[in-house]
Amino acid sequence: xxxxxxxxxxxxxxxxxxxxxxxxxxxxxxxxxxxxxxxxxxxxxxxxxxxxxxxxxxxxxxxxxxxxxxxxxxxxxxxxxxxxxxxxxxxxxxxxxxxxxxxxxxxxxxxxxxxxxxxxxxxxxxxxxxxxxxxxxxxxxxxxxxxxxxxxxxxxxxxxxxxxxxxxxxxxxxxxxxxxxxxxxxxxxxxxxxxxxxxxxxxxxxxxxxxxxxxxxxxxxx
Amino acid sequence: xxxxxxxxxxxxxxxxxxxxxxxxxxxxxxxxxxxxxxxxxxxxxxxxxxxxxxxxxxxxxxxxxxxxxxxxxxxxxxxxxxxxxxxxxxxxxxxxxxxxxxxxxxxxxxxxxxxxxxxxxxxxxxxxxxxxxxxxxxxxxxxxxxxxxxxxxxxxxxxxxxxxxxxxxxxxxxxxxxxxxxxxxxxxxxxxxxxxxxxxxxxxxxxxxxxxxxxxxxxxxx
DNA sequence: TATTATTTTTAGGCTTACCTAAAAATAGAA
DNA sequence: TTCTATTTTTAGGTAAGCCTAAAAATAATA
Numbered sequence: 033x034x035x036x037x038x039x040x041x042x043x044x045x046x047x048x049x050x051x052x053x054x055x056x057x058x059x060x061x062x063x064x065x066x067x068x069x070x071x072x073x074x075x076x077x078x079x080x081x082x083x084x085x086x087x088x089x090x091x092x093x094x095x096x097x098x099x100x101x102x103x104x105x106x107x108x109x110x111x112x113x114x115x116x117x118x119x120x121x122x123x124x125x126x127x128x129x130x131x132x133x134x135x136x137x138x139x140x141x142x143x144x145x146x147x148x149x150x151x152x153x154x155x156x157x158x159x160x161x162x163x164x165x166x167x168x169x170x171x172x173x174x175x176x177x178x179x180x181x182x183x184x185x186x187x188x189x190x191x192x193x194x195x196x197x198x199x200x201x202x203x204x205x206x207x208x209x210x211x212x213x214x215x216x217x218x219x220x221x222x223x224x225x226x227x228x229x230x231x232x233x234x235x236x237x238x239x240x241x242x243x244x245x246x247x248x249x250x251x252x253x254x
Numbered sequence: 255x256x257x258x259x260x261x262x263x264x265x266x267x268x269x270x271x272x273x274x275x276x277x278x279x280x281x282x283x284x285x286x287x288x289x290x291x292x293x294x295x296x297x298x299x300x301x302x303x304x305x306x307x308x309x310x311x312x313x314x315x316x317x318x319x320x321x322x323x324x325x326x327x328x329x330x331x332x333x334x335x336x337x338x339x340x341x342x343x344x345x346x347x348x349x350x351x352x353x354x355x356x357x358x359x360x361x362x363x364x365x366x367x368x369x370x371x372x373x374x375x376x377x378x379x380x381x382x383x384x385x386x387x388x389x390x391x392x393x394x395x396x397x398x399x400x401x402x403x404x405x406x407x408x409x410x411x412x413x414x415x416x417x418x419x420x421x422x423x424x425x426x427x428x429x430x431x432x433x434x435x436x437x438x439x440x441x442x443x444x445x446x447x448x449x450x451x452x453x454x455x456x457x458x459x460x461x462x463x464x465x466x467x468x469x470x471x472x473x474x475x476x
Numbered sequence: 477t478a479t480t481a482t483t484t485t486t487a488g489g490c491t492t493a494c495c496t497a498a499a500a501a502t503a504g505a506a
Numbered sequence: 507t508t509c510t511a512t513t514t515t516t517a518g519g520t521a522a523g524c525c526t527a528a529a530a531a532t533a534a535t536a
Contacts, residue, residue, distance in 0.1 A: 040493060061514055074494055076515055081492095093501055093514055124371040134365050141359045149346040262523065283484055296524055298485055303522095315484055315531055 049106030058095030114160035129203035163194025182246035271328030280317030336382035351425035385416025404468035
């Protein structure tokens with residue numbers, strides 16, 4: 033008998049999944065609260081509930097960790113989200129800064145078959161419009177070998193393959209400079225003073241990029 | 255400032271819209287309750303709330319009627335539902351008996367632009383997979399001139415253009431006999447005893463159809 | 477018209493998912 | 507180590523949307 037989850041429960045699982053990505057330590061109540069913009073007390077409540085449901089390992093005052101089962105549920109939500117984002121951009125011609133809120137709703141639609149059919153319809157994409165990997169139906173994730181722009185050295189050349197931040201403001205900012213997925217980047221200079229980087233974009237315009245921005249852009253070196 | 259509605263509120267509006275279709279009289283509390291499978295007391299509560307929001311005209315012990323505004327909201331929900339059903343059948347290759355529950359969820363997704371973009375992507379369909387008309391973005395509905403199969407006379411010829419009942423059981427039953435949208439029907443005989451009808455399907459198989467089924471199938475005469 | 481049956485509403489409760497404020501536990505600094 | 511600051515939990519409350527049972531209003535029937 034298959035367990036079901038409310039949208040709220042699903043949002044908690046997804047956030048915990050993201051907060052514990054590439055981390056062995058436990059996720060704190062407060063970090064969940066700030067990610068979900070809820071009170072810490074509400075998190076304590078939900079976290080006990082989800083651990084009773086077998087989705088989390090929870091130790092009072094310590095923090096939480098997804099169980100195997102919880103991790104699978106969370107990963108499927110990430111899959112849903114990223115496939116819907118791909119649909120919105122590829123088929124409905126939304127731009128990458130418009131799709132998050134809509135996908136946030138679509139990801140909760142319950143159906144045994146819907147998301148697999150959507151994936152097939154989209155041609156089994158491996159990455160979403162922000163360059164994030166889409167877990168396949170077994171939860172397998174295709175890894176990329178990209179690094180933050182900020183880590184490149186003078187002279188390095190590469191292609192933009194992803195962005196870490198998904199806010200509308202940030203993505204629109206990137207659009208202005210043509211810094212979209214697939215764009216060619218060459219590092220012309222690095223300034224130690226503020227960790228900014230001068231780059232050449234698609235062999236044309238030069239642009240100085242701040243440390244903050246450079247940390248959010250991921251590059252595949254070539 | 256745009257009014258927003260919970261999924262629950264939306265479901266009430268949609269059901270009231272359907273129950274009051276082609277009817278001038280008020281919709282009763284009990285009929286809403288049975289359509290939504292909720293207790294009558296819950297309906298009273300929600301109906302007062304929706305009338306306070308200006309969506310319904312409600313008179314205690316009498317019944318309800320959608321206001322102009324409520325009617326628009328309801329029609330947009332019907333539009334959402336039917337466009338999503340079209341998407342599921344046309345693009346994801348679901349059959350007409352599988353789409354209702356999924357569309358029931360998708361119809362509640364909130365976005366200013368999503369449904370119009372979906373409509374465009376689908377090529378502005380006028381009817382959904384069950385032959386029901388899809389309201390356009392202004393709420394305009396294309397009317398059809400079809401009649402229940404049961405009303406045809408011996409010798410009449412026509413095409414199936416719609417079905418009134420959307421249950422999985424009924425639609426699967428129709429599939430078995432090839433009684434799908436676009437199928438050619440010729441009335442061979444009518445039996446007064448039980449109001450059943452003998453038909454020829456696509457100039458091939460003969461089939462006797464019960465009164466119950468004949469009332470649910472809509473035919474455009476040719 | 478009086479009585480009975482049906483429909484609808486009110487009253488009081490429950491669950492989920494939030495909240496604030498206070499108490500308890502843990503972590504950090506002197 | 508002890509005291510203070512921070513984090514987390516507990517306690518007690520709220521709103522939405524549902525419920526059942528009882529009361530009130532309306533409709534049907536003798």
